[in-house]
Amino acid sequence: MNVLAVEIRASDVHPVALAGRKNWKTPHQGDVSWSHGQLWAMEVRSAGGVPSVLTRPEGVRVWAEDMHRIIISSEFLAEGVSPAPLRFVGAPNGSFSGQIVVSTDRALTGLKATPGKLASADGAVIPAGALKAFAMTPHRLDEWRTLGWGRGGMPHCTNPLVTPASMALVRHGPRGTAGMTRERRIEELKKLSFFDHVAAGPQAPLPAGTSRPIWVTLRVPADAKGGTYRGRIRIEAAGMKPASVPVEAEIHGWRVPGPRGFQANAALEQSPYGVAKQYGARLWSDEHFRLMEASFRQLGRIGNDWVNIPIISLTEFGNMRDSMVRWIRRRDGTLAFDYAALDRYLDLAVRRLGKPRVINFIVMQGCGENRWSDVDILDEATGRRTTKNLYHTADDFADLWRRFARSLYGHMRSRGLERSMHWGFLWDSVGDSELPGVLASATPEVGWTSAAHRGKERFYVKAYSQLLPFRLTEKSMMGWRKKEFHVLLPRGGGSLIAGPGVAFPFNFRLMVDRALVVGMNGVGRMGADYWGDTYIKGVRAEGFLRAGMPNHFMLWPGPDGAEPSARFMALIEGFQEAEARIFLEQQLVRKVLPEKLANKVREVLYEHHRGTLFIPSMNAAHTRAELCRDWQD
Known part of the structure; x- marks a missing residue:
């Protein structure tokens, strides 16, 4: 296997971007969200015989995913990519989440996630009941706009081609979306779903050629000892061989106060x-x-x-x-x-x-x-x-x-x-x-x-x-x-x-x-x-x-x-x-x-x-928000 690794090192954010105002005297004309490190283009070509990462692999694939990533219904894990453990970094009395994604080329029913206990090397245990698995309800990409943007109010949120929906369509929709008419792109939005809704009900059947995340939350017991805990979550459904997803929880000694004791205000x-x-x-x-x-x-x-x-x-x-x-x-x-x-x-x-x-x-x-x-x-x-x-x-x-x-x-x-x-x-x-x-x-x-x-x-x-x-x-x-x-x-x-x-x-x-x-x-x-x-x-x-x-x-x-x-x-x-x-x-x-x-x-x-200043101030900065993958380190 040939591996190509590219490291991008960004500079610190320019002071103009942190000034708390638009600086109209610069060539950026008030744009404070320019990239401070960027790869313009890269191509890797093969003479043939290598499976394409753009094609859904055969069978069922199961992998852990970061809690901040919104999964799209047509996603899959490419051939040759090894899944990582589901990782939590937290503290006693706190609640911490992640996702497990199931992608399939065949219809699945009765999807179920069964957590096991987590244990540390010195014998400390977090019981299986501290891990809870939840279904995620799909919503069509053209519904994304209803969540709100700008000054808010549905009369101001009429465009279904909002940034995250358009990004998802380009990445996970049919090829050639950039050349489609606006009307055609809107129609294509209706064929894909995004997963933001953490539901209390049972897992729904999973159609062939789709993926679906399972939301997993770890509620760390208030008396849990600090340390690294490991365990597994079993994923099973009719139509697939059961999978076992490794879980790793790094628990620190400070105790999270209860919500009524929070000193920061929520409004x-x-x-x-x-x-x-x-x-x-x-x-x-x-x-x-x-x-x-x-x-x-x-x-x-x-x-x-x-x-x-x-x-x-x-x-x-x-x-x-x-x-x-x-x-x-x-x-x-x-x-x-x-x-x-x-x-x-x-x-x-x-x-x-x-x-x-x-x-x-x-x-x-x-x-x-x-x-x-x-x-x-x-x-x-x-x-x-x-x-x-x-x-x-x-x-x-x-x-x-x-x-x-x-x-x-x-x-x-x-x-x-x-x-x-x-x-x-x-x-x-x-x-x-x-x-x-x-x-x-x-x-x-x-x-x-x-x-x-x-x-x-x-x-x-x-x-x-x-x-x-x-x-x-x-x-x-x-x-x-x-x-x-x-x-x-x-x-x-x-x-x-x-x-x-x-x-x-x-x-x-x-x-x-x-x-x-x-x-x-x-x-x-x-x-x-x-x-x-x-x-x-x-x-x-x-x-x-x-x-x-x-x-x-x-x-x-x-x-x-x-x-x-x-x-x-x-x-x-x-x-x-x-x-x-x-x-x-x-x-x-x-x-x-x-x-x-x-x-x-x-x-x-x-x-x-x-370490978080790559998220700018002026807009939601979706492409930059995706750079948060090392937030647990």
């Missing part, structure tokens, strides 16, 4: 309206709450700290004319508020998340002077609902908002949640310039939320996301020390990292670490379950340069509620790694480490950060 957004629309459930019915339980159960895995409660109609959150708080005009003319739906929703959130740090009551749409602030008021005497615009031009604007604010604050205080209460939602501008002052006169203790490009732009904002500008340097700003709730908005066009729904999983692993390095304390503005055409549905005005939410859903709809994506599983590991960074930086701040060990810790943290 993913759960959508009651996305869930109701997906399953056809009546809003706030028993069935609706049962289905939402699955979403909150998943969000509890990252210790999610944020929930949205729309009060006005037609917000970006897809609530249309609905609100969890009912406004009622009593027979005597006084105003009352029904908190039944709100209370049940908060009960669910607190049960699964603990007390959220931010409960975001949407009383304003944050674009320009948005003259729509509608609430529906039920007349107790007539049973009729009327729409009241509570923009500041209304005669009773201040009186009604103060009544509502005082009532809601008292109700939240009775539940012990008044410190979580925030008013929202600002973008780059304020939708009603007089409302913040009116609410401050009634509830001076309550701050505001925003999702502006440049973060906090008004003194009364206490919880916010930010898109730009940032400057990545070798020095960590230790964002965990910040008291305010300040999280990354990971949209393309920003200056830190892009995490649209169509990004590859490694971006989601990395974004929490980067947020801490530049001085923020978490990540947010990503949808958990804005399924269907929900996000910004019905919003009357998007304003100028809406910062937006580039990620519609990190969770997939399963038969019985939300199920995780590969992206979400990578985000879980990203939060775990962030806690390791926080722990180490806290030891350095407290100066409790011997000098030699402290220097080693600084070096490890620096190299961890430096």
Whole structure:
């Protein structure tokens, strides 16, 4: 066998690429994602008699794959390529994942993965039950766009030929795709599937000429000893000879805290309206709450700290004319508020998340002077609902908002949640310039939320996301020390990292670490379950340069509620790694480490950060995200 090996050594990232702004004075004209090491072209030719790596080999092939790689249904392992072990690098009390791919030239049924125990050389054992195998549900390539990109919202995500789908078609579709018409390429997308959806159900039959990954998660016992553990996973199905995949787990001694103990903030957004629309459930019915339980159960895995409660109609959150708080005009003319739906929703959130740090009551749409602030008021005497615009031009604007604010604050205080209460939602501008002052006169203790490009732009904002500008340097700003709730908005066009729904999983692993390095304390503005055409549905005005939410859903709809994506599983590991960074930086701040060990810790943290700078800031950088293959080393 002849082997040709090529090593590419890239330079460090140019300072312009880390400057936190577009540099329009350079020949790159603002492009900060140029390659710092690249192989332009290479050919290996054979005189004949050698099997082509472009042809699916005969039989069934089984191999381990990195958790960050999205598998396409037509993939296969080329002839002559030896599979590597399924490898985990983790710590006690943490959750770590990988994939096993099965490729076949014949139909397979009853596909099954059976993990065995893992054992170390000194006799320590991780039981087989710590390894769990999950099916992965295929989704057509033309559906990739629905995950979201740009500023988000399905009206802005209509192109099925998004970057990852186009890449998959060129690599794994029929030859000659580059010369096809756009219409033909879109049709070809419908014939292939991608695997991002980690499902709870059984493995489906595997058609001939296709491949399918099995998702494997190792939940390391909290009392596991450090060391290297080895074992095997048996793969079997009707129509194939059973295969045995070697497993290797490198376990370190530091213990991962539980999600409710995470110090980094998670601000993913759960959508009651996305869930109701997906399953056809009546809003706030028993069935609706049962289905939402699955979403909150998943969000509890990252210790999610944020929930949205729309009060006005037609917000970006897809609530249309609905609100969890009912406004009622009593027979005597006084105003009352029904908190039944709100209370049940908060009960669910607190049960699964603990007390959220931010409960975001949407009383304003944050674009320009948005003259729509509608609430529906039920007349107790007539049973009729009327729409009241509570923009500041209304005669009773201040009186009604103060009544509502005082009532809601008292109700939240009775539940012990008044410190979580925030008013929202600002973008780059304020939708009603007089409302913040009116609410401050009634509830001076309550701050505001925003999702502006440049973060906090008004003194009364206490919880916010930010898109730009940032400057990545070798020095960590230790964002965990910040008291305010300040999280990354990971949209393309920003200056830190892009995490649209169509990004590859490694971006989601990395974004929490980067947020801490530049001085923020978490990540947010990503949808958990804005399924269907929900996000910004019905919003009357998007304003100028809406910062937006580039990620519609990190969770997939399963038969019985939300199920995780590969992206979400990578985000879980990203939060775990962030806690390791926080722990180490806290030891350095407290100066409790011997000098030699402290220097080693600084070096490890620096190299961890430096080693990921090949992921640029301005876009999802799919081809560069694929260069993460040595992340476990």
